[in-house]
Amino acid sequence: MSPVENPDADAQAAALFDRLIRADSRRQTVFELPGLRLCVRSHIADWPIHRMEGGHSIVIGDVFERNLRYRAPPELGPFGQNDGQHICRTLSARFWGRYLAMGVDAARGPWLMRDPSGAFPVYLWTLGPVVIVSNTLASDLLAIAGGPPVIDWARMAILVADPVQMGIISPLRHVTMPVPGVLKHWTGKADEIGDGFKDEPVWSPTEAASRCETEPAKLAEIVESCLTLWGKGHQRVSLDLSGGLDSAIVLGALSKRPDGPIVHCLNINFSSAGDERPYARAAAARWSAPVTEALVEPEDLDYLQALTGPRHPRPLLYGMDVLMDRLSCEAATAAGASLALTGQGGDAMFMQPATVFIAADYLKCRGFDRHFLELVAVAARRLNRSVWSILRDIARPPAKTAHGDADLASIAGPALQPVLGTSFDHPWQVEARGLAPGKRFQIDMLVNCQIFHAPTRTAQHFRLCHPLLSQPIVEACLSLPLWVLSPDIRDRGLARDLFAPLLPDVIRLRRSKGNTTNFYNRTITAHLGTLRPFLLDGQLVAHGLIDRDTLDALLDPHCLLLRNVHGLIARLVTLEIWAAGWA
Known part of the structure; x- marks a missing residue:
């Protein structure tokens, strides 16, 4: 990607692109315009590639029609005009999925947008007036570009202080990760402070949370529609079936259709962490799904095995369990699965945590009444606290704690100490500051969920997908008040009621949660x-x-x-x- 008005930069980008193509015969050119060139390697060439009307834009990845409920055709459109902002707003409103959209704007040159869910991995490596856009930093790419980027230790300090940032920040200098749902226009003027892009938010969780409330009963239909679309085109899929509620919902929503794929389940039973096998067996038996069980001991998990694996543009907090990642990958291989699924994201979207924010949001939006007092009593029971302490926290919410707990502070070196008192907010969190505290809390959890879109071993070999983080599901859950998602003593109470027909009673009525x-x-x-x-x-x-x-x-x-x-x-x-x- 290079600024169109800079011929020298465009020539530099074209030369770099040609060297990439010549270095690996598996690379194929799929899109080429002044200012923007795109190639893919053959092992990911089966990613759908959608060309937009007019030939000035392209979308790579899974794209689904929002209302018609089918995969989008190879030709997307009509979009009406060759304008990056118009195209991206239309994409986020009419479609959803896991994709990267790129194009050359008639007025402002090259642009890109990562899908609002953040499921498509994208890294931007700035080299002067040229930027490399990639889903990874391959070894031959590093060599052709003149060598690998160096570690930015100031960014590393942020990741040490706040692990949530691992899903948002690359600690490599001049390498950034675009915020999902943000249109980025390349200016070619990067420096030590800016990445050379002009950002225009197109989609945000705050906007979704501020929309008209989704009819609660519609949530089940939205979840089942998303799972149906993820399963289309796959004969066999694998699912990490933990024994909990969320993965059981994924299994049920995917299996209820007679024309759906065959789902092969994997249950990993962690020694000394409680036996989840009876729950996983019940969920699998409900749909006659084959399930493989693996018992693992602490001695089996050697974190340092990751040293022999490929290096990635960002640390893998999700994927650090190399044993679980390997077992998931092997189970998918044995099943012949072309898609690997998890239930990740369900805790955040269906509202699993016990928190005073549920009652606090109700008080702010509905006022003081009997139901508010009932929600206060529920919070007290779930948190094992007094009603008076719950009321105190609602009246005077505790200040947001700065990142860096006492244990980290006790071992902090001189380069980390200045960071510990600093709060690092994702743009989604900044925009959410005007929302009720519970919705801010839910968006905090959504930001944390970005760590799941990591380049794990399973993600490299299969299309690893976390369907409960699909854009329509996120939007629906954010539009619902917390007291609707979690109306009583049961965590994720609405989901338990809506998906009751898909769940065995032993999971639907369960009050405990697996803890590893x-x-x-x-x-x-x-x-x-x-x-x-x-x-x-x-x-x-x-x-x-x-x-x-x-x-x-x-x-x-x-x-x-x-x-x-x-x-x-x-x-x-x-x-x-x-x-x-x-x-």
């Missing part, structure tokens, strides 16, 4: 002999983000028994593995 915290705690302890020197002699310590002496004390086995810091250590391991690949 103990398993991952034991994993850190079991592998401390190798993880300890890896962290103490690693890049985070060398660049002053982590203090070696205090980290050494924290990694003492006796200290780990007394302090619940395993999540923090896993985060550091994730970032250290990533840094080792790029340092």
Whole structure:
């Protein structure tokens, strides 16, 4: 991508593009205009490619008609005019899916937009007046471009302080990840502060949350329609069936249609984390779906195996469990599946967490009445707190805590300490500041869900999809008040009622939720002999983000028994593995 009005930059981009094509015979040119050239490798050439009317724009990826409920045809249109903003607004309103739209605007030159769900991975690597747009940074691409980008340690400090940012920020210098649903016009004027793009928001969660409330009963229809479309064209799909509510809903919505694909399920049972197999078996039996069970022990999961894998433009917090990722990939291979599904995102969209925000939103929107007091009582029971403490938090909400807990602060090096008192907000969170606190909380969770769209092993070999994060489902759930999504003592109460016909009673009536915290705690302890020197002699310590002496004390086995810091250590391991690949 290069600015049209700069012939030298366009010539530089054309030369780089030609070298890419010649370097790998599997690359195919699929689109070429002054200012914009696009090629794909043959192993992903089966991604649908949609050409827009007029030939000045292209969409690569899965695109579905919003109202007609079928996959969009190869030719999209009519869009009426060759204008990037008009095209992107039409795309986000009439279609949904997992895609990247690109084109050359008649007035302002090259543009792109990542689909509003964020499911299509996109990285922008700025090289002077030229920008490389890719779903990964392949080794030959790095060589042709003059070598790999270097680590930006200021960005790394942000990721250490706030792991949510791993789904949003690449710690590589001059590499950025576009915000989903934002139209980006390439200006060719990048510097150390800006990425060279002019951004125009086209879609946002706040806009979705501010729309007219979706009829609650329509939510089931929307979910089932999305699952039907994801399944079209696939004879066999695989599903990570955890035993929980969300993956059971995905299984039911996909299996209820007689013309749907065959669903092969995988249940991974984590030792010492509670036995989820009876729930997964019940869900699979409800639809006569084959299910494979895998029992894993903490000793089986070696995080450092990720060092032998490919390096990625961003750290993989989701995908750090290389054992689960491998088992999912192997199960999909054995089943002959062309699509791999999960239930990720259901907690955020259907509202699983217990929170005072449900009652707080009701009070703000409906006022003080009997139902408000009922919601306060529900919050008190679910949080195991007094009614008076719930009312106090509603009247005086606790201030948003700065990123960086006490344990992280205790091991922070000089390069990390200035970051710990800073709050890092995604553009979605900034725009949501005027919403009710519960909706802001739900959008916070949606931002966190961006970590699931990671280049894991399963995502590389199969079209890994998290269907509950599909744009129509996100929009419907954001438009519904929290007290509708979670109306009583049951978490995700609306979803339990709407999808009751798809669920076995043992899952629909279940009140507990599977928890793997103990398993991952034991994993850190079991592998401390190798993880300890890896962290103490690693890049985070060398660049002053982590203090070696205090980290050494924290990694003492006796200290780990007394302090619940395993999540923090896993985060550091994730970032250290990533840094080792790029340092």
